[in-house]
Amino acid sequence: xxxxxxxxxxxxxxxxxxxxxxxxxxxxxxxxxxxxxxxxxxxxxxxxxxxxxxxxxxxxxxxxxxxxxxxxxxxxxxxxxxxxxxxxxxxxxxxxxxxxxxxxxxxxxxxxxxxxxxxxxxxxxxxxxxxxxxxxxxxxxxxxxxxxxxxxxxxxxxxxxxxxxxxxxxxxxxxxxxxxxxxxxxx
Amino acid sequence: xxxxxxxxxxxxxxxxxxxxxxxxxxxxxxxxxxxxxxxxxxxxxxxxxxxxxxxxxxxxxxxxxxxxxxxxxxxxxxxxxxxxxxxxxxxxxxxxxxxxxxxxxxxxxxxxxxxxxxxxxxxxxxxxxxxxxxxxxxxxxxxxxxxxxxxxxxxxxxxxxxxxxxxxxxxxxxxxxxxxxxxxxxx
DNA sequence: TTACGAAACTAACAACCGTTAGTTTAGATT
DNA sequence: AATCTAAACTAACGGTTGTTAGTTTCGTAA
Numbered sequence: 001x002x003x004x005x006x007x008x009x010x011x012x013x014x015x016x017x018x019x020x021x022x023x024x025x026x027x028x029x030x031x032x033x034x035x036x037x038x039x040x041x042x043x044x045x046x047x048x049x050x051x052x053x054x055x056x057x058x059x060x061x062x063x064x065x066x067x068x069x070x071x072x073x074x075x076x077x078x079x080x081x082x083x084x085x086x087x088x089x090x091x092x093x094x095x096x097x098x099x100x101x102x103x104x105x106x107x108x109x110x111x112x113x114x115x116x117x118x119x120x121x122x123x124x125x126x127x128x129x130x131x132x133x134x135x136x137x138x139x140x141x142x143x144x145x146x147x148x149x150x151x152x153x154x155x156x157x158x159x160x161x162x163x164x165x166x167x168x169x170x171x172x173x174x175x176x177x178x179x180x181x182x183x184x185x186x187x
Numbered sequence: 188x189x190x191x192x193x194x195x196x197x198x199x200x201x202x203x204x205x206x207x208x209x210x211x212x213x214x215x216x217x218x219x220x221x222x223x224x225x226x227x228x229x230x231x232x233x234x235x236x237x238x239x240x241x242x243x244x245x246x247x248x249x250x251x252x253x254x255x256x257x258x259x260x261x262x263x264x265x266x267x268x269x270x271x272x273x274x275x276x277x278x279x280x281x282x283x284x285x286x287x288x289x290x291x292x293x294x295x296x297x298x299x300x301x302x303x304x305x306x307x308x309x310x311x312x313x314x315x316x317x318x319x320x321x322x323x324x325x326x327x328x329x330x331x332x333x334x335x336x337x338x339x340x341x342x343x344x345x346x347x348x349x350x351x352x353x354x355x356x357x358x359x360x361x362x363x364x365x366x367x368x369x370x371x372x373x374x
Numbered sequence: 375t376t377a378c379g380a381a382a383c384t385a386a387c388a389a390c391c392g393t394t395a396g397t398t399t400a401g402a403t404t
Numbered sequence: 405a406a407t408c409t410a411a412a413c414t415a416a417c418g419g420t421t422g423t424t425a426g427t428t429t430c431g432t433a434a
Contacts, residue, residue, distance in 0.1 A: 006381080021295060024211035028422060040423080041382050049422065079373065105292055108208060132372075142374050145363040149372045152364070155346035156339045163338055175337070176332040184371030185336045186266065187320075187329050193411080215392060227393080228412050236392065 007045045009035065014052045019101035019161075023053055023109050054113050056102045061120045063092055068127050079137025082153070083178045085128065089157040090174040093164050100161035128154065153181050194232045206288035206348075211242055211295050241300050243289045248307045250279055255314050260276065265322025269340070270365045272315065275342040277361040280297045280351050287348035315341065340368050 013034050017026045028049055032039040046052060071084045093100050110117055129150055135141030141149070156177070167173045200222050204213045219226040233239060258271045266277055280287050299303055316337055322328030328336070343364070354360045 022209055022211055022292070024209055025296065027420080029268070029420090037381090038383065040384080040425095043423070044381050052277075082372070105209070109212065135372075139374060140370050145367055146368050148363045149358075151346070151350055152343045152367050153372075155343040155349075159338070159342035159346065162342075173335075176335045180332055180335050180339050180371075182371050182373050183329070184367075184369050185269070185322075185328050185370050187326060214390080216390085224411090225413065227395095227414080230393070231411050 010045055011044055011052055011055055015056055015096075015098040015102065018053070018106060019098040020054070023106040024100065038071055050109075050111055051070055053102065053106060054110060056099050057107055057110060057117060058113055060092065060096060060099050060103045061124075064088070064124055065120050067092075068124055072127055072131070078131055078138060078140040081131045082135070082182065084175075085131070086153075086157065086178050086181065087161055087174040090164070090177065093160040094167070094170050094173075095175060097161050097165055100158075104158055104161065125150070125154070156181060198239055198242055199230055202283075202285040202289065205240070205243070205293060208284040210289065210293040224336055237298055240289065240293060241297060243286050244294055244297060244304060245300055247279065247283060247286050247290045248304055248311075251275070251311055252307050254279075255311055259314055259318070265318055265325060265327040266315055266369060268318045268360075269322075269369065273340075273344065273365050273368065274316070274361040276347055277351070277357055277364065280347040281354070281357050283349050284352055288354075291345055291348065312337070312341070343368060 011033065014026065014031050017030055017034060020026075028039040028042055031052075032042055067088045068085070071081055071088070074081065074084070076084065107117055107121075108114075129146070131148055132141060132146050136146060137141050164173070197218065199211065203218055204221060207213075215226040215229055218239075219229055255272070255277045258268055258275070261268065261271070263271065273287050294301075294304055294308075316333070319328060319333045319336055322332050323333060351360070
């Protein structure tokens with residue numbers, strides 16, 4: 001029986017390095033060195049470099065999928081659903097800032113799980129789109145450029161990992177972000 | 188005398204590959220194969236893989252810097268300056284969509300030019316911030332969360348390379364984007 | 375005390391990396 | 405026809421890659 005603890009340490013260390021340089025530029029020797037052991041020792045706990053990446057990305061993607069399902073099923077109005085999505089991104093990003101870098105930048109290096117990842121991603125975007133379009137038809141959201149709204153919000157939320165490390169109060173961040181994304185910057 | 192044409196072809200080919208897999212995952216043999224030649228032949232035209240990346244990133248970064256300078260010096264009001272910045276990103280991204288991927292994701296692999304790149308990037312963000320803060324003090328921009336406004340707009344604009352390929356009318360895109368970023372999504 | 379097992383180690387592998395050296399090809403210039 | 409040159413080629417280099425095999429270490433259970 002493997003101790004799950006050590007495996008998690010490896011993944012945690014790898015995640016930090018992947019954020020700095022990207023999956024392809026990080027070697028097994030880099031990961032090992034940063035833990036004070038030799039590269040071969042990593043294989044007592046994991047099966048491959050690829051497995052580390054898959055573990056990082058798929059767990060995050062599934063977390064987003066699950067929570068999006070809950071938001072969709074809720075009876076909130078469209079604007080409040082958007083606020084929930086924003087809070088979801090702030091929460092997950094603050095809990096695993098480094099992992100979000102891999103989710104955003106290294107997903108194309110997934111192998112066996114690439115198609116599965118792409119299906120989760122596609123479904124997530126479809127659900128997000130549906131919330132916006134529902135808001136437009138219910139006159140809760142401005143009737144223009146739903147695709148641009150979707151991509152503007154999604155782009156900002158996906159970039160959160162680049163600057164949440166500096167953030168202190170997570171709820172305050174979610175509220176401020178909701179304010180800007182929903183109301184814009186004009187006075 | 189080297190023919191600049193062939194060098195540009197190499198950079199153009201490399202840029203496409205860098206967008207798909209990232210700088211580190213693309214090999215000189217990949218670039219050569221995609222041009223129908225051998226890797227060694229690339230060195231008749233370029234000095235190193237690093238030179239290709241530097242060429243892609245620095246030329247884009249300097250273009251942003253120059254145009255930001257013009258916007259800063261103009262006598263537009265704050266909102267119109269923001270609209271000019273949005274147009275600038277749409278224009279550069281539509282002209283070199285693939286290169287923008289490297290600018291966003293591969294800048295950390297710059298070597299000699301890394302510090303120079305970081306200084307341009309820092310200056311650009313400072314100028315952007317100044318425009319927002321000026322707008323707030325002139326009561327043209329909402330008095331709240333200037334940092335979040337900055338990062339929200341910048342995140343969206345930096346992600347443009349992910350979806351402008353599908354876009355047809357560039358001016359229409361800039362206008363719609365301005366609408367969403369400045370006025371938000373609420374009705 | 376002995377035996378066990380998790381987790382480290384050393385050594386090595388085949389493949390691939392960026393790059394260099396020297397050579398061949400073929401079209402343009404003299 | 406002879407010469408030159410840009411741009412391709414083949415071959416190879418020293419180093420690095422992910423990974424495997426077999427061995428050692430050492431705390432815990434029997």
